[in-house]
Amino acid sequence: MSILDLTHLLTEDMPVYPGTPRPRFKDDFTLEKDGFREKKLELYGHIGTHIDAPAHILKEGKTLDQLPITQYLGKAYVFDFANSEKEIKVNHLESLKARFEEADFILVHTGWDKFWGKEDYFTGYPLFSVDAVKWLASFNLKGYGFDNISADAPATTTMPIHKEILGQKAIIIENLTNLDQIKNQTVTFQCLPIKIAGADGSPVRAIAITD
Amino acid sequence: MSILDLTHLLTEDMPVYPGTPRPRFKDDFTLEKDGFREKKLELYGHIGTHIDAPAHILKEGKTLDQLPITQYLGKAYVFDFANSEKEIKVNHLESLKARFEEADFILVHTGWDKFWGKEDYFTGYPLFSVDAVKWLASFNLKGYGFDNISADAPATTTMPIHKEILGQKAIIIENLTNLDQIKNQTVTFQCLPIKIAGADGSPVRAIAITD
Numbered sequence: 001m002s003i004l005d006l007t008h009l010l011t012e013d014m015p016v017y018p019g020t021p022r023p024r025f026k027d028d029f030t031l032e033k034d035g036f037r038e039k040k041l042e043l044y045g046h047i048g049t050h051i052d053a054p055a056h057i058l059k060e061g062k063t064l065d066q067l068p069i070t071q072y073l074g075k076a077y078v079f080d081f082a083n084s085e086k087e088i089k090v091n092h093l094e095s096l097k098a099r100f101e102e103a104d105f106i107l108v109h110t111g112w113d114k115f116w117g118k119e120d121y122f123t124g125y126p127l128f129s130v131d132a133v134k135w136l137a138s139f140n141l142k143g144y145g146f147d148n149i150s151a152d153a154p155a156t157t158t159m160p161i162h163k164e165i166l167g168q169k170a171i172i173i174e175n176l177t178n179l180d181q182i183k184n185q186t187v188t189f190q191c192l193p194i195k196i197a198g199a200d201g202s203p204v205r206a207i208a209i210t211d
Numbered sequence: 212m213s214i215l216d217l218t219h220l221l222t223e224d225m226p227v228y229p230g231t232p233r234p235r236f237k238d239d240f241t242l243e244k245d246g247f248r249e250k251k252l253e254l255y256g257h258i259g260t261h262i263d264a265p266a267h268i269l270k271e272g273k274t275l276d277q278l279p280i281t282q283y284l285g286k287a288y289v290f291d292f293a294n295s296e297k298e299i300k301v302n303h304l305e306s307l308k309a310r311f312e313e314a315d316f317i318l319v320h321t322g323w324d325k326f327w328g329k330e331d332y333f334t335g336y337p338l339f340s341v342d343a344v345k346w347l348a349s350f351n352l353k354g355y356g357f358d359n360i361s362a363d364a365p366a367t368t369t370m371p372i373h374k375e376i377l378g379q380k381a382i383i384i385e386n387l388t389n390l391d392q393i394k395n396q397t398v399t400f401q402c403l404p405i406k407i408a409g410a411d412g413s414p415v416r417a418i419a420i421t422d
Contacts, residue, residue, distance in 0.1 A: 005280050020249070024405055028255070034266055035368060037411040038231070038257050044239070045250045046278055048406070071215050102344065118242040127290065157246060192416035194405065195259070196236055197222040200248040205403035 004187075006176045006206040007049040008116060016047050017149060023047060047082070049191050051143075052151075056061040056200045057162050062169075069192070071142050071171060074104025076189035078182045081110035083178055085163045090135045090201050099141040105189050112148035112185050116177065117173040123154050133164040135156035143152035143191070145173035145206070173206060212362060215398075217332035217387045217417040218260040218364035219327060226332055228283070228360060234258060256412035261318070262354075262404050263362075263383040267411045268373050271365050273380075275410040282353050282382060285315025289393045292337050299339045302348045311350040315398050319388035323359035327388065334365050344375040354402070356384035356417070393419050 007108040008014070023043035031037055046052065051072075052063025077099045081088055088108070093100070100106065108126075115121040133144075144151065144165050151161045151172050165172055173191050188209040193202030200201055219225070227233055234254035242248055249405070256262065262283075265272025288310045292299055304311070311317065318335075326332035334357035344355075355362065355376050362372040362383050376383055382400050399420040404413030 003280050003284070004224060007406045009276060009406050009408055025409065031268075031270060032369075034421065036370075037397075038255055039256055039265055039407075039409075039411060040232075040253070041407065042251070042253050045252055055248055069214050069416075073214070094416060111276075129288075134367045155300075158249075181376055185415075190401075190403075192401075192403065192418065195218045195220050196250075197220055198236065198250075199306055200250060203405045205255065205283075 002050060002210045004178055004208040005209065006178050006208055007008055008175055008177050008202070010043070010048045010203065014048060015117055020044050029198060043203065045199060045203070048203050049173070049177070049206050050201055050203045051176045051191060051200065052162065052166065052174065053200050054166040054169065055165070057159055058166050061166055064193045064202055065195060066195055070193045073190040075102060075141055075186055076105035077103040077186050078107045078109055078144070078179055080109045080183040082109055082180070086126050090131050093132060093135060099186060100136065103139065103186060104142040105145060106136065106141060107145035107176060107179055107189065108147070109183045110146070110148050111180060113177040113179070115116050118200060122149055125149070127153055127192070128161050130160050130164055132174050133161060137168050139169050143171040143173055145176050145178045147179045150174060173204070176206055183211065187211070212240050212295060213421045215389055215419040215421065217389050218415070219344065219386055221254070221259045226328055227260060229333065230331070231255050231258060231310060246346055248255050252372050256273055256410060256414070259414050260384070260388070260417050261414045262410055263373065263385065264411050265377040265380060267377070268370055272377055275404045275422065276406060276408055277414055278298045283403045284401040285353055286313060286397055287316035287318050288314040289320055289390055289395060290317045291320045291394040293391070294319055297337050299337060299343050301343050301366065304343060309398060311347065314350065314397060315353040316349070316356060317347065317352060318356035318387060318390055318400065319358070320394045321357070321359050322391060323392070324388040325375055330414050336360070338364055340370050341375055344372060346354070348379050353379050354382040356387050357383070358387045358390045361385060385413055387417055393421065396421070
């Protein structure tokens with residue numbers, strides 16, 4: 001059994017979605033002053049490798065603590081789309097029907113994680129067409145994961161892909177990394193959120209378990 | 212496969228270690244104002260169900276991001292000590308040698324989680340003797356978990372049990388819950404921390420996986 005960490009490190013100068021304040025990790029209790037170290041963590045719920053709950057966008061959507069814990073683990077198919085194309089269409093997916101039938105998650109490898117920390121991270125990544133996400137609805141996936149900043153286009157205000165995925169009662173995982181190491185594979189995937197009451201999102205330690 | 216959640220819910224009025232400020236989960240971005248919900252999370256790193264890194268207490272101790280991800284998962288033996296005794300001694304452990312040899316973690320069931328939210332939670336829980344923790348050292352455990360507020364006595368300033376465990380390069384997990392459901396069993400245990408640079412501790416979503 002091998003564990004692959006799919007999670008970016010959270011730091012005070014990390015890239016965040018435009019408009020989101022960066023986190024602060026302050027050494028409030030110190031060994032010298034208090035006899036122990038304890039940081040105060042100040043962070044928005046959708047930074048780094050994180051989950052979007054249906055409540056992030058949908059008025060009546062569930063929060064993370066309202067979903068069963070089984071929502072956050074299962075088999076994931078790592079769909080490779082690190083090519084020159086910019087839109088994932090139904091015809092890119094159709095031949096993989098058997099893979100999606102056995103999967104709980106689709107993780108989309110775009111390769112954009114290599115731009116983490118650079119301006120290029122925020123633009124130009126491939127996107128699902130709405131039709132492609134609608135086509136995936138029949139597989140009752142638990143979640144859709146991405147190795148880029150968002151399921152939707154930069155500066156979107158309507159968020160059509162978020163709405164379609166969350167409307168399927170699936171979760172979204174954004175800012176994954178290392179998917180290149182498991183592309184075209186079906187792996188055991190986990191993204192357990194911290195257990196905050198009413199959470200519309202949560203940073204997670206996402207991992208893949210391979211044999 | 213069955214998943215058991217060993218994690219308390221984080222809320223603004225949750226019990227915290229005396230002297231630690233309570234968390235704040237503020238609805239900073241709202242559906243009405245911004246088109247999406249996103250909370251600002253303000254919390255100390257050692258509230259709720261959480262890990263203590265060696266760096267929490269030890270000057271040269273490692274932070275959570277310096278430990279391999281395999282530190283946070285493995286086989287756990289759930290040691291039942293929900294009785295009238297107050298100190299776990301070597302003679303309570305000796306007959307369980309074969310259990311500890313196959314384990315990566317010991318999780319101590321004291322039953323104190325039933326006092327979560329009440330004053331009784333903070334006092335009277337059983338403690339390891341230092342000798343008992345020293346006896347466990349030979350098993351090279353990855354971690355020691357507790358279903359109460361601390362590995363050490365209330366109001367301790369010297370923290371002898373923390374120092375002994377963390378000195379073994381093991382982690383400590385505090386404020387677990389639901390151990391009564393798996394007492395005297397060996398289970399698959401996970402407590403993956405969020406991936407904060409330099410973290411001396413982290414809230415976790417701890418789970419047990421049983422067949």
